[in-house]
Amino acid sequence: MTGTPPPEKPQLPWFKASPLAHGIMLALFSLATAVLLAIANDSTSAPIAARGAEDLAASLEQVIPRDLHDNDLAASLRPITDAEEGAVSVYVATKSGTVTGLAFEMSGPGYSGLIHVLLGIAPDGTLLGVRVLSHTETPGLGDKIEVAKGDWILGFAGKSLQDPSPENWKVKRDGGVFDQFSGATITPRAVVKTIYRGLNFFDRNKAALTAPLPAKS
Structure with missing residues (x-):
């Protein structure tokens, strides 16, 4: 009695097997992270600067x-x-x-x-x-x-x-x-x-x- 042959292992998609693809994905992830950080920095820098100016003005008025x-x-x-x-x-x-x-x-x-x-x-x-x-x-x-x-x-x-x-x-x-x-x-x-x-x-x-x-x- 012959046994049933084992199922073939599925082939990995090319973008998972290729080192070049890994590098591209990493670069894209880094770019997306940099863009998000830049957006966050732009959205918070103005309020931070305003708060710093307020603190400075308050300190100066005390002296x-x-x-x-x-x-x-x-x-x-x-x-x-x-x-x-x-x-x-x-x-x-x-x-x-x-x-x-x-x-x-x-x-x-x-x-x-x-x-x-x-x-x-x-x-x-x-x-x-x-x-x-x-x-x-x-x-x-x-x-x-x-x-x-x-x-x-x-x-x-x-x-x-x-x-x-x-x-x-x-x-x-x-x-x-x-x-x-x-x-x-x-x-x-x-x-x-x-x-x-x-x-x-x-x-x-x-x-x-x-x-x-x-x-x-």
Whole structure:
């Protein structure tokens, strides 16, 4: 008795068997993915940029009061190249063409990473306001530098290189006048040093920073 021959294996379609076809399919898949990513990027870039502009405007208003200027701070940039700080972008506040305030960012190493601080300074060198933009300090300890977590950062308004004197621009544990936090001295120490650097940056570049902005054509 003869057995039934096994069924023949179906032949693979040419596009599954050919290495060239595999390469074409991979290329088409990559192209489709790239197109989708480009569409997604175009659809989200504008909202992201708008949100960034809103955040910047809100931060600037916290360190330069709205009633001090009649210009668009975000659009009034003055680049300064400083011997110690390098390139710094400074936002210039004006009222009727007169410079009434300046805002710029300074960064310094904290306990667990860089602390980014935004300073607002009057033309006479007095601090109008200070805010911490970002940090990676310990929650519950170092994060008290945020205005949302405490009023410590508000205490710098009205200070200058002369008030307090240079030797007192330190936390109290180091012989200065600024409070530190219980269990966290490194973070406030870093912020104080960063603000003091910012005041010195302003002092070194005061003439250039307070000069009238060029008239727009």
